[in-house]
Amino acid sequence: MLLFSTVLEINDCMTKDAFIQLVIEWNQGSPHKENVIADINWNGERNIRYGSDSLWLAIEEYRNRNIIAVRYEKTESDGVIWGTEYVMNFEEMKMSIRLDRSYLEEALTINPSFSTPHFITLLIQKGYLKKDGDLPISRELILISEENLQILVDVINGK
Numbered sequence: 001m002l003l004f005s006t007v008l009e010i011n012d013c014m015t016k017d018a019f020i021q022l023v024i025e026w027n028q029g030s031p032h033k034e035n036v037i038a039d040i041n042w043n044g045e046r047n048i049r050y051g052s053d054s055l056w057l058a059i060e061e062y063r064n065r066n067i068i069a070v071r072y073e074k075t076e077s078d079g080v081i082w083g084t085e086y087v088m089n090f091e092e093m094k095m096s097i098r099l100d101r102s103y104l105e106e107a108l109t110i111n112p113s114f115s116t117p118h119f120i121t122l123l124i125q126k127g128y129l130k131k132d133g134d135l136p137i138s139r140e141l142i143l144i145s146e147e148n149l150q151i152l153v154d155v156i157n158g159k
Contacts, residue, residue: 069086
């Protein structure tokens with residue numbers, strides 16, 4: 001079941017190595033220790049898999065398309081399978097992020113809760129996301145007032 005999907009425009013300052021390092025930082029910095037893959041020592045490899053059968057992270061480079069794809073997957077004891085994919089197209093400087101959940105036969109309960117990937121926060125903090133027109137991508141609220149009412153007008157008009 002698809003839970004979240006987006007495509008983001010990325011600044012030219014993101015390199016292939018920076019992308020992979022950010023994905024590893026996302027995993028290693030998880031506040032949920034059961035999601036952290038132990039002993040990731042990345043040495044610049046572009047086609048590698050870390051972890052076990054029930055918790056893994058795979059990095060694949062598609063050189064002829066200038067794409068690096070990462071898949072993280074966690075199979076829980078109750079049969080729920082969480083999957084997260086980050087696909088970075090360095091030709092177009094666009095990143096696809098996808099979060100899905102599926103179930104093995106033995107899965108008994110369905111908990112519909114989820115949140116957007118924390119990875120997006122890391123992209124914002126590192127300054128990798130392009131502005132949306134004149135608006136910087138931020139986790140801060142933009143309060144609309146008489147002085148900046150044009151922002152709202154532009155959003156409504158699709159600008």
